[in-house]
Every structure is written in structure tokens, then in C-alpha cells.
Amino acid sequence: MKQALSPAASAAALSEHWSPRVIGDLDDNYIKVAKVLGSLTWHSHDAEDELFFILKGRLRIEMEDGAVELSEGQAYVVPKGVRHNPVAEQECLLMLIEKKATLHTGDTVTGKTRSIAQQLG
Structure with a gap:
């Protein structure tokens, strides 16, 4: 049986901040929350x-x-090569669409960096 995705419910169920999870794929992209x-x-x-x-x-x-x-319901595309830093003053749930090869924290590795294997859970 086919199942619909619920990005908001999937994101809300996460227990760790800044630890994206893959909930689907679209061609060469992952859908993450x-x-x-x-x-x-x-x-x-x-x-x-x-x-x-x-x-x-x-x-x-x-x-x-x-x-x-x-804010809720809004989207933004960060173009390739643009240095950026996401900041949430209060807890925020989000969905990301990224190429499957995209590294979580790009060119920087920190304690918050998650591998693709970790994101696939």
C-alpha cells in the first residue's frame, strides 16, 4: 500500500536538533526533515x-x-557556493531538499555534522 509523507510529523518525532533525516528521494535529491x-x-x-x-x-x-x-510555510533556496549559517532562536521544524551528494555541513565539519548514512537512519 502506498503511504503519504508527513514531513511535519516526521520532523516533530526527531529527538536530536540539527540531525536531519531522509524521508524520501526525488530523482537525484533527498527530501529531509x-x-x-x-x-x-x-x-x-x-x-x-x-x-x-x-x-x-x-x-x-x-x-x-x-x-x-x-516563517512557517515559507521557503528559500541557498545557491551553491554561498556561505550560510541557519539559526533558530526557538525550536523550528524544517524540510530540506538537497542533492544526494550534499554534505550536511558542506565544507565544514563540527560535532553537529551528520553523514549521509546517519541521515538515512
């Missing part, structure tokens, strides 16, 4: 764009030339 709070890290993805869609809450994406503020 995450529960976030605080700041991730400054990073970039040299060869891939990254779509952020806010399921619940608010997210600020800081970039070197300014920031974008997103």
Missing part, C-alpha cells in the same frame, strides 16, 4: 543548491551579504 534550535555553523556547498522549507517556527539564514528570515 530536521528539528533545529540555535546556530548550525557557517558553511557552503560548492556544487549544490539547498532548499529550506519551514514546517513550523522561524528560521534565519545568515549569509555574508545579509540574512533571510523565514
Whole structure:
């Protein structure tokens, strides 16, 4: 039997902040969800764009030339090569669409970095 995805429910069920989980794939892209709070890290993805869609809450994406503020139901695509740092002042649920090769924190590795294997759970 076919099952519909529920990105908001999948994100809400996560127990760890900044630890995305893959909930589906679309051609060469993963559909991921995450529960976030605080700041991730400054990073970039040299060869891939990254779509952020806010399921619940608010997210600020800081970039070197300014920031974008997103609220529930809004989306933003960070273009490839743009250094950015996602920040949530309060807990936020989000959906991401990224190429399957996209590294979680791009060119930067921190304690919050998750491998693709970890994201596939």
C-alpha cells in the first residue's frame, strides 16, 4: 500500500536538533526533515543548491551579504557556493531538499555534522 509523507510529523518525532533525516528521494535529491534550535555553523556547498522549507517556527539564514528570515510555510533556496549559517532562536521544524551528494555541513565539519548514512537512519 502506498503511504503519504508527513514531513511535519516526521520532523516533530526527531529527538536530536540539527540531525536531519531522509524521508524520501526525488530523482537525484533527498527530501529531509530536521528539528533545529540555535546556530548550525557557517558553511557552503560548492556544487549544490539547498532548499529550506519551514514546517513550523522561524528560521534565519545568515549569509555574508545579509540574512533571510523565514516563517512557517515559507521557503528559500541557498545557491551553491554561498556561505550560510541557519539559526533558530526557538525550536523550528524544517524540510530540506538537497542533492544526494550534499554534505550536511558542506565544507565544514563540527560535532553537529551528520553523514549521509546517519541521515538515512
